[in-house]
Ligand code: HEM
């Protein structure tokens with residue numbers, strides 16, 4: 001079992017984090033849009049935001065861990081890409097980290113602006129660091145905007161991956177899925 | 185800026201008028217001796233209270249001619265504060281006040297009827313882009329010199345609003361269709 005990322009492909013932690021977080025982030029987007037439209041008498045009116053905040057805090061932790069893991073590991077060989085493609089891939093890959101960080105922090109700031117802690121699944125609670133009533137307004141606007149931007153970047157990223165997999169037949173999906181690319 | 189101009193115009197009018205004239209007061213939001221509070225039933229179980237933190241206004245008041253009094257207030261609806269950040273964002277949003285589309289609320293009196301120290305202040309309230317006539321039941325609490333060389337007048341008032349009348353249709357349940365406003369106003373004579 002490959003643990004570390006090498007020039008040949010991604011190791012298990014990177015792969016699990018990539019696909020686990022991808023599913024969770026897409027799920028969070030749908031959950032976010034759905035929950036703000038619930039009516040007051042919906043049984044999910046309180047539950048859905050509780051789950052959204054809880055998963056958000058877990059994702060924030062995972063993102064930080066993933067970032068550290070990324071910088072202490074090699075990146076798989078991308079020499080099959082043109083210079084432009086390589087630059088684009090790097091911008092998109094590294095772009096995810098600050099974008100997701102800002103998305104999750106804006107959510108945290110919105111929920112904690114009044115000094116309340118965030119209860120994560122009745123498991124532990126994350127206290128408010130900055131109590132600043134009124135901050136929830138810009139934080140909320142930023143949160144919605146950043147969520148849309150994230151999804152936009154995911155679409156670009158996924159289309160690029162699919163293009164390289166099926167058009168260029170570079171086996172890039174395999175590298176993130178099973179750890180090694182099929183045609184090398 | 186517009187308010188400053190309005191105040192200046194009022195002051196100028198007062199200076200130009202005969203000596204016995206209604207005095208102009210600025211509502212003391214600068215030192216927060218005024219508040220716009222509301223409460224609404226939560227599912228019929230209890231009262232949820234909140235307020236609008238940012239507003240400003242002026243009034244004219246003359247003890248000798250109280251019917252000539254008038255009041256004008258401008259409110260920033262996005263300053264709504266129910267002591268819960270996420271709820272306040274919901275209240276600012278499209279389901280309720282839609283403050284990005286309607287960034288201002290206001291009240292301007294059209295008539296003041298006095299009965300002892302009780303008054304009925306009728307005027308136009310604009311909220312959520314809808315202007316409707318409302319009547320405030322007001323009481324003059326007291327007026328006189330303060331310890332710092334100014335003259336103050338203080339009032340308290342209440343009125344009820346039906347949310348639907350102002351185009352706010354989010355269903356909070358049958359016990360929560362009306363919001364009660366409680367207004368505490370202290371003005372400093374200019
Ligand atoms: C929320 C969704 C997603 C996020 C945040 C995301 C983020 C990332 C990041 C940051 C990398 C660089 C490696 C790393 O730092 O871990 C990466 C690589 C990759 N992603 Fe995604 N991704 C998402 C969804 C997807 C989807 C839907 C696909 C497939 C259609 C995909 C396919 C890939 C592939 C194939 C790689 C490896 C590229 C290479 O070999 O360098 N990702 N992704």
Ligand code: HEM
Nearest residue numbers: 025028029032033036053056057059104107108111144147
């Ligand atoms: C992957 C991370 C996240 C994604 C993709 C995401 C996505 C979204 C989306 C799309 C909305 C709906 C926005 C709207 O239409 O107004 C939303 C709302 C919300 N999010 Fe997130 N979110 C994430 C993380 C977080 C975190 C970490 C928190 C807080 C701890 C949070 C708290 C909230 C809250 C409180 C709302 C409701 C805002 C409202 O009532 O208008 N989110 N989120």
